[in-house]
Amino acid sequence: MRARVAVVAQVRAILVTAPETLRARYRTATSPALMAALEKTRPSGVPSDPLTSTATVLKRLAIRYRHLHQELALIDAELDAILTLHAPMLRDLAGVGTDVASQLLVTVGDNTERVTTEAKFAALVGVAPIPASSGKTNRHRLNRARDRLANKAIHRVVLVRMRYDSQTRTYLARRRQEGKALRKSCAASNATSPRTSTANLSTRRPPQMVETSEEHAQPNG
Structure with a gap:
């Protein structure tokens, strides 16, 4: 995935200094459309000509992008088969795709002895609230000193x-009405997400979106 992103960035960088005819042709194209158009080009002319050489390089990068895209599709299909076998209900959770589910399974598999409760899982993935009070302020913040890849997935x-x-949007709207900033509300949502994730990682009961209670939301406010 990083290699595919790097190819797109390289193509954009080349177009910045490319001849105006190329820049004007692809200036407004989105990345997928840009790559598809570049792959269909047929550069012709003297190889030493700047326009020809630039178009040739862009076409090669577009072909590389397609190969990487196809490889990612194959990998996703293989990961989906593994997820269906080992955690069939994890993908049913809202917002949990192949990449997120795979990362959560890797994290749990590497720390099976530590994922026995929701609180321990929250601490492992870096969304457990810790005291951060000072002076007259009584508040908590999220503990980030854990598995960063799992934290990114959450x-x-x-x-x-x-x-x-819809339930998450309703919860955020309620938090804003209470005077909580978006950042604080997002942190509270981060702290709540492991509750449903843990259930689907460790049991076979149907997934449920658990409404955040004031007890869990308040420490992050």
């Missing part, structure tokens, strides 16, 4: 839910 789940999940 954060991605929250971002997806903030946009597409």
Whole structure:
């Protein structure tokens, strides 16, 4: 995935200094459309010509992008088969895709003795609240000193839910009405997400979106 992102960045960088005819042709194209268009090009002319050499390099990068895209699709299919076998209900959770589910399984598999309760799982993935009070302020913050890849996976789940999940959007709206900032509300959502993730990692009961209680939301406010 990083290699595919790097190819897109390299193509964009080349287009910045490419001849104006190339820049004008692809200036407004999205990345997938840009790669598809570049792969269909047929550079012709003297290899020493800047326009020809630039177009040739861009076409080669577009072909590399397609190969990486196809490889990622194959990997996702293989990961989906593994997830279906070992954690069939994990993918049913809102916001949990192939990458997130795979990372959570890796984290749990490497720390099976530490994932026995929701609180321990939250501490492992870096979303457990810890005291951060000072003076007259009584508050908590999230403990980030844990598995950073798992923390990133949980954060991605929250971002997806903030946009597409109705219960998460309702919860954030309520937190804002209470005067909580978006950052604090997002942190509270991060702290809540492991509750449903742990259930689907460790049991076979149907997944449920658990509404955040004031007891769990308040420490992050």
